[in-house]
Amino acid sequence: MSQTEYKASFQKQTFLFKQPSGTSRGILTEKHAWFITLSSISQPTDVTRHTSHVTRYSELVEESLGECSIIPGLSPDFMDFLTYEEKLKEVCENINYYIEHLSELEVFPSILFGIETALLGLKNKMKLFDTPFTRGEVGMPINGLIWMGSKEFMLQQIEKKLNAGFSCLKMKIGAIDFENELDILSSIRKRFSASEIELRVDANGAFHSNEALEKLEKLAKFELHSIEQPIKAGQWEEMARLCSKTPLPIALDEELIGVVGKANKIDLLQKIQPQYIILKPSLHGGILGTKEWIELAKESYIPWWMTSALESNVGLNCIAQFASIFDNKLPQGLGTGGLYENNTASKLFINQGYIYMSQSK
Numbered sequence: 288m289s290q291t292e293y294k295a296s297f298q299k300q301t302f303l304f305k306q307p308s309g310t311s312r313g314i315l316t317e318k319h320a321w322f323i324t325l326s327s328i329s330q331p332t333d334v335t336r337h338t339s340h341v342t343r344y345s346e347l348v349e350e351s352l353g354e355c356s357i358i359p360g361l362s363p364d365f366m367d368f369l370t371y372e373e374k375l376k377e378v379c380e381n382i383n384y385y386i387e388h389l390s391e392l393e394v395f396p397s398i399l400f401g402i403e404t405a406l407l408g409l410k411n412k413m414k415l416f417d418t419p420f421t422r423g424e425v426g427m428p429i430n431g432l433i434w435m436g437s438k439e440f441m442l443q444q445i446e447k448k449l450n451a452g453f454s455c456l457k458m459k460i461g462a463i464d465f466e467n468e469l470d471i472l473s474s475i476r477k478r479f480s481a482s483e484i485e486l487r488v489d490a491n492g493a494f495h496s497n498e499a500l501e502k503l504e505k506l507a508k509f510e511l512h513s514i515e516q517p518i519k520a521g522q523w524e525e526m527a528r529l530c531s532k533t534p535l536p537i538a539l540d541e542e543l544i545g546v547v548g549k550a551n552k553i554d555l556l557q558k559i560q561p562q563y564i565i566l567k568p569s570l571h572g573g574i575l576g577t578k579e580w581i582e583l584a585k586e587s588y589i590p591w592w593m594t595s596a597l598e599s600n601v602g603l604n605c606i607a608q609f610a611s612i613f614d615n616k617l618p619q620g621l622g623t624g625g626l627y628e629n630n631t632a633s634k635l636f637i638n639q640g641y642i643y644m645s646q647s648k
Contacts, residue, residue: 291327291328292327292328292383293325293326293327293328293382293383293386293406294325294326294327294328294382295323295324295325295326295378295379295382295402295405296323296324296379297321297322297323297324297355297372297375297376297379298321298322298324299319299320299321299372300319300320300321300322300599301317301318301319301320302317302318302319302320302599302626302627302628302629302630303316303317303627303628303629304316304317304318304626304627304628305625305626305627305628308434308435308626315597318356318358318597318599318626318627319357319359319368320354320355320356320357320598320599320602321354321355321371321372321375321401322352322353322354322355322401322601323352323353323354323355323375323379323398323401323402323405324350324351324352324405325350325351325352325353325382325402325405325406325408325409326349326350326351326409327409349409349412350409351405351406351408351409352405352408352601353400353401353402353403353404353405353406353408353601353605354400354401354404354598354599354601354602354605355375355397355398355400355401355569356397356400356401356569356596356597356598356599356602357371357397357569358570358596358597361541361544361570361596362396362397362544362569362570362596363394363396363544363545363570364394364395364396364397364398365397374395374398375398378392378395378398378402382402385402386402386406389402389403389573389575390575392573393547393572393573393575393576394547396568396569396570396571396572396573396576397569397570399572399573399574399575399576400568400569400573400574400602400605402573403573403574403575404574404602404605404609407605408605414608415605415608415609416608416609416611416612418608418611418612419611420607420608420611420643420644421608421611421644422646423643423644423645423646425643426638426641426642426643427607427610427611427619427621427641427642428454428455428616428617428618428619428640428641429453429455429618429619429620429621429622429637429640429641429642430453430455430456430457430485430487430618430619430620430622431448431451431453431455431456431457431622431640432457432459432620432622432623433445433448433456433457433458433459434459435459435460435461435462435463436463437463438463438467438470438471441458441463441471442471442474445458445471445475449479449484451637451639451640452638452639452640453639453640454483454484454485454640455484455485455486455487455512455618455640456475456484456485456486456487457487457488457489457620458471458472458486458487458488458489459488459489459491460488460489460490460493461490461491461492461493461494462493465502465505469505469506469509472486472488472506472509472511473509475509476509476510480510481510485512485618486509486510486511486512487511487512487513487514487515487538488506488511488513488514488515489514489515489516489540490514490515490516490517490518491515491516491540491541492516492517492518492519492520492541493517494517494518495518496518496522496525496529499517499518499525499529500529500532500533502517503517503529503533503534503535503537504534504535506535507533507534507535511535512536513535513536513537513538513562513563514535514536514537514538515537515538515539515540515565516538516539516540516541516542517529517537519541520541520542520544521542523555523558523559526539526542526559526561527558527559527560530559530560530561530562531560533562536562536563537561537562537563538561538562538563538564538565539559539561539563539564539565540564540565540567542555542559542561543555543564543565543566543570543571543580544570544571547572547576549579549583552579552580552583553583556583556584556587556589557587560587561589562589562590563589563590563591563592564580564584564589564591565591565592565593565594565620566580566581566591566592566593566594567593567594567595567596568593568596568605568606568609569595569596569598569602570596574609577593577609581613590617591615591617592615592617592618592619592620593606593609593610593615593619593620593621594606594619594620594621595620595621595623597623597626598623599627599630599631600624600630600631600632600633600635601631603621603623603624603633603635604633604634604635604644606621607619607621607635607642607644608644618640619642621635621642622637622642624637634646634647
């Protein structure tokens with residue numbers, strides 16, 4: 288018999304983008320994350336008696352890391368650095384309580400995901416899940432991400448992704464002139480049909496509600512797979528109207544942030560009735576909350592895929608392993624491992640539009 292106690296600490300890390308990355312919310316040059324180090328101490332209740340003394344044995348199990356990744360202005364659990372680190376400190380100081388009450392952290396999804404993955408890594412010796420993907424037997428299809436920028440810059444990125452063998456591209460839109468974005472999509476479709484290259488676009492809520500449907504009609508001419516979050520989150524009636532009339536499938540992303548509890552999730556899916564949902568564990572409730580979203584989406588026949596929220600390779604590795612436990616054939620959004628100059632080491636690698644997990648030590 289043994290009892291296990293856990294200890295936790297955290298350390299902040301800032302990652303630098305190799306090149307400024309544009310979104311409709313602005314230009315990203317750096318990314319902040321906090322690594323939680325989790326260790327366990329097993330204390331056997333029996334003792335080994337020697338001739339003149341009693342020796343008690345304690346075994347320190349190998350440490351495990353979990354990443355708490357935030358995006359200011361988007362992460363529901365991030366207000367400012369001081370408040371966030373105070374919460375992290377409180378969680379680490381009471382780690383044994385929170386491990387027994389993980390659901391209390393669902394309103395702090397980035398912290399919850401860090402704890403969940405560190406705990407899985409500790410219990411399973413860093414292989415969080417045992418799947419054909421984590422065993423290195425298969426890869427998962429992913430989309431190639433095209434960042435916003437000048438027309439020339441975006442076309443350069445597209446060319447690189449096509450040359451690298453991607454058959455699914457995701458293009459961020461909403462920051463440059465809309466007509467230029469249509470021209471870029473047109474240039475791709477002149478070269479590749481919808482059966483050859485799947486095109487997704489992500490507006491990050493950039494469209495105004497009174498112009499969204501007109502823009503969706505123009506985008507639909509290019510046989511796009513879907514558009515993510517065409518209008519800002521929180522406009523349920525407007526989003527429901529768009530989803531009912533759209534000529535182009537709509538995927539919810541930011542709309543899901545901060546929606547906690549099964550009843551609230553059911554309410555959102557039933558009222559808006561989106562064509563897809565997109566799940567980011569660091570934003571949408573950790574592993575616990577993401578699994579619930581997936582179960583509810585399945586009940587409503589709503590397809591989904593999973594993406595990273597710009598995590599470093601530590602978090603990306605966890606999300607890829609997590610995504611691999613589901614039988615989901617849609618390309619996932621896991622191609623962000625090369626974003627940073629000072630990224631952590633990784634067992635993940637990309638080949639011909641698929642992500643794989645190396646088995647090398």
